Amino acid sequence: MPKIIISGCNGHMGRVVAALCEADPQVEVVAGFDVIGTTDRAFPVYSSPAQFSGQADAVIDFSSPAALDGLLSFGTATKTPLVLATTGYSPDQLKQIEVAAQTVPIFRSGNMSLGINVLLELVKKAAAVLGNSCDIEIVERHHSRKVDAPSGTALMIADAAAQGCGHETEFVFERHSVRHPREKKEIGISSVRGGTIVGEHEIIFAGHDEVMEIKHSAMSREIFAQGAVAAAKFMAEIQIPGLYDMSHLVKQVM
Numbered sequence: 001m002p003k004i005i006i007s008g009c010n011g012h013m014g015r016v017v018a019a020l021c022e023a024d025p026q027v028e029v030v031a032g033f034d035v036i037g038t039t040d041r042a043f044p045v046y047s048s049p050a051q052f053s054g055q056a057d058a059v060i061d062f063s064s065p066a067a068l069d070g071l072l073s074f075g076t077a078t079k080t081p082l083v084l085a086t087t088g089y090s091p092d093q094l095k096q097i098e099v100a101a102q103t104v105p106i107f108r109s110g111n112m113s114l115g116i117n118v119l120l121e122l123v124k125k126a127a128a129v130l131g132n133s134c135d136i137e138i139v140e141r142h143h144s145r146k147v148d149a150p151s152g153t154a155l156m157i158a159d160a161a162a163q164g165c166g167h168e169t170e171f172v173f174e175r176h177s178v179r180h181p182r183e184k185k186e187i188g189i190s191s192v193r194g195g196t197i198v199g200e201h202e203i204i205f206a207g208h209d210e211v212m213e214i215k216h217s218a219m220s221r222e223i224f225a226q227g228a229v230a231a232a233k234f235m236a237e238i239q240i241p242g243l244y245d246m247s248h249l250v251k252q253v254m
C-alpha cells in the first residue's frame with residue numbers, strides 16, 4: 001500500500017486530500033507538511049520536510065511555491081516521487097523542477113482533474129478531425145470572485161485544440177472591437193463570471209449544419225484531490241526519474 005505525505009495538509013486542498021486518503025484502503029497517510037501547526041490530524045505534521053525521517057512512496061503537494069525548495073531537497077535526497085499540484089511557480093522554479101526531475105520522478109499539473117485532462121485528449125483528437133471543417137470556440141464559466149480571465153484551463157484547452165488542428169491558429173479573446181467575419185484560423189475564447197460556479201469549460205466545434213460540444217463541469221475541490229491521489233498511486237510505482245503530468249495518467253486509464 002503506497003505511503004503518502006500531504007504537503008500543505010492543513011489548507012483547503014490538503015484537508016480534502018487527507019479525507020479522501022482516510023476513506024481509501026489503498027493508501028496510507030504517514031505524515032503531513034505544513035507551516036501552520038495543528039493537533040487535529042490523524043498523522044504527524046512537520047513544519048518542514050527536513051524534519052521527517054521516515055519513509056514514503058510519494059508526496060502530494062497543495063501548498064505554496066514557497067515550499068518548493070524544501071520539497072525538491074527532500075525528494076532528491078530520499079528519492080521520494082513528488083506530485084506537485086501547487087500553482088504559481090516562477091519560470092526559475094519551473095527550471096528547478098526540471099533539473100530535480102533528472103534525479104527523482106516528479107508529477108506536475110496545474111489542473112489535477114482527471115476529467116479535464118481526458119477532455120484535453122478528446123479535444124486534440126476532435127480538432128485533428130474537425131479542425132479544417134469546423135470553427136472552434138471555447139466558453140468558460142467561473143464564480144464571481146475569480147480575478148483572472150480567461151482561466152488557465154481554457155488556455156490549456158485552446159493549446160490542445162491548436163495542436164490537434166495542425167494548421168496555423170490564432171486565439172481571439174475579445175470580439176466586441178472586431179468588425180469582420182470570423183476567420184477560419186481563429187479559436188475563440190469567452191469568459192463568463194457569476195455566482196458560485198466552481199468551473200465549467202465548453203468546447204464547441206461548429207460546422208456546416210452540425211455542431212459538436214464537449215463540456216466539463218467541476219462541482220467541488222474533490223475532483224482535484226481525486227486526481228492528485230490517483231497521480232500519487234501512479235508515481236509510487238514509477239522508478240524512472242523524469243517529469244510526468246496528467247497525460248501520462250490519462251494514457252494509462254484510457
Ligand SMILES: NC(=O)c1ccc[n+]([C@@H]2O[C@H](COP(=O)([O-])OP(=O)(O)OC[C@H]3O[C@@H](n4cnc5c(N)ncnc54)[C@H](O)[C@@H]3O)[C@@H](O)[C@H]2O)c1
Nearest residue numbers: 008010011012013034035062063064066067087110111112
Ligand atoms: N493543480 C490543481 O488542480 C489545483 C487545484 C486546486 C488548488 N491548487 C493549488 O494548490 C495550492 C493550495 O491551494 P489551497 O486552496 O489548498 O490553499 P490554502 O491556502 O488553503 O492551503 C495552503 C496550505 O499550504 C500551507 N503552506 C504554505 N506555505 C507553505 C510552506 N512553505 N511549506 C508548507 N506548507 C505551506 C499553508 O499553511 C496552508 O495550510 C494553490 O497553489 C492552488 O492554486 C491546484
